[in-house]
Amino acid sequence: MKKVSVIVPCYNEEATIRLLLEAIYQQSYPLEDLEVVIADGMSTDHTRQKIADFLNEHPRLHLRLVDNTKRAIPSGLNRAIEAAQGEYLVRLDAHSVPAANYIEECVAALDNGYGDNVGGIWKIQSVGKGWIARSIAAAAAHPLGVGDALYRVGANAQYVDTVPFGAFRREMAVQIGLFDESLLTNEDYEFNMRIRNAGGRIWLDPAIQSIYFTRSNLRSLAQQYWRYGYWKAQMLRRYPKSIRWRQALPPLFSASLLGLFISGFFFSLAWKLLALELASYIGIMLIAGLSTALVQKSLGYLAGLPLAIGTMHIAWGTALLWGIIHPVSASSLTK
Known part of the structure; x- marks a missing residue:
């Protein structure tokens, strides 16, 4: 089996980090061929303690925590890649919960040569329970909210411009220069743009599924989309x-x-x-x-x-x- 490194940038994710770790631990992919590298942006909540507690309870999981002093997502991804030992890298987010066969499906898609970066679709859920939180989750999967973003609204397997998170060979990531740390958001789209410009392909496969938790209130939603818009302009x-x-x-x-x-x-x-x-x-x-x-x-x-x-x-x-x-x-x- 291929050695796989799951890379996760995070910052103050105490509400969801355990859900992610539990999902990784329950993957169908063999644990002995799997490692997790979390690049933490010096969290000020209980994120690190929750990671330590999970590791104490599940000593079979190979997990390493590295510091991301810049706190941004692209720098966190690069620190995790630098520390990773796997041939294949599977990027995940601390707001996500991958399906039990997520890593297995990613590896199969890469081995079958479907794409140089492969990813799947989101099953969007709310982390909150109020009517606003549920509405935000619905908006994040509605065509009026996200247009033709196929990984949000569902699609057949096909080649696309970008995928959420993604799985790719470490060698390829190093060859194209890792993630651009000058883009504090939209780093994934820019990464996929360089892959395509180098002749690579991005593969979206609905068999690769994960739950993604949205923001719980309008203020945090506005901050998130302001950040997306501003950094999209820079890209x-x-x-x-x-x-x-x-x-x-x-x-x-x-x-x-x-x-x-x-x-x-x-x-x-x-x-x-x-x-x-x-x-x-x-x-x-x-x-x-x-x-x-x-x-x-x-x-x-x-x-x-x-x-x-x-x-x-x-x-x-x-x-x-x-x-x-x-x-x-x-x-x-x-x-």
């Missing part, structure tokens, strides 16, 4: 042709709202156009919320889904625009 400076239609719509929507609002002080027609655009948008969101509420038999989605999707659109769209006009400085990357 677009290098790869301007990489933007997809679904990614262009939120910044265009945000720009149109701002443009019509400012124009309204000079042209009265702009106020009417702004009202029409907002009414149309809200109407579409309410229809989506009603549809989800009927399917899930819960009225909370009627308001919750529009609020969650709207937060995602506005945060991501405005952040991307801000990132275009306000590029990241080199000094900010060293803080």
Whole structure:
């Protein structure tokens, strides 16, 4: 069997880290051929203690904890790769729970030559129990929230631009230069972009499945999507042709709202156009919320889904625009 290293960047993940470790321990892949390398961003909660407790309870699991002093995800991934000893690397997230055959399916896809980076689909769940938390989870898998992101909405096996997490050969990762530590988010898409530019292929296989836990409130959701949007803008400076239609719509929507609002002080027609655009948008969101509420038999989605999707659109769209006009400085990357 191939030696596999599971690499996990984390920071303050006490709520979910044990769920991940339990799922890894229960994998169908032989434990003797498996190691786990967690790169912790110097967590200030009980993450490290929970990892230590799990290791004491499961001494058969080969687990190493390395420091990620920069705290960012790409630096954590690189520290984990540098410490890993496996021929194959399986990236996972502390917010995820892989299916029992996850690693086995990843290794099979790589061995069969389907792709240079292989991944699967998310079964999205809420880490919270309130109506907002459930609505955020629904929004993260709704076409209006994520467009054609196939790993979120489900798809047949096929070649794609990117996959969540991913599994790949260590040799390939080293050859293309590991993860770009100057991108604090969108590092996975950029990594896959370099793979494809080098002639490699990205394979999405629905047999590879994991549960992904979403944010539990609108504030943390807005912060997450602001970060996504801002760093997407930085990546677009290098790869301007990489933007997809679904990614262009939120910044265009945000720009149109701002443009019509400012124009309204000079042209009265702009106020009417702004009202029409907002009414149309809200109407579409309410229809989506009603549809989800009927399917899930819960009225909370009627308001919750529009609020969650709207937060995602506005945060991501405005952040991307801000990132275009306000590029990241080199000094900010060293803080």
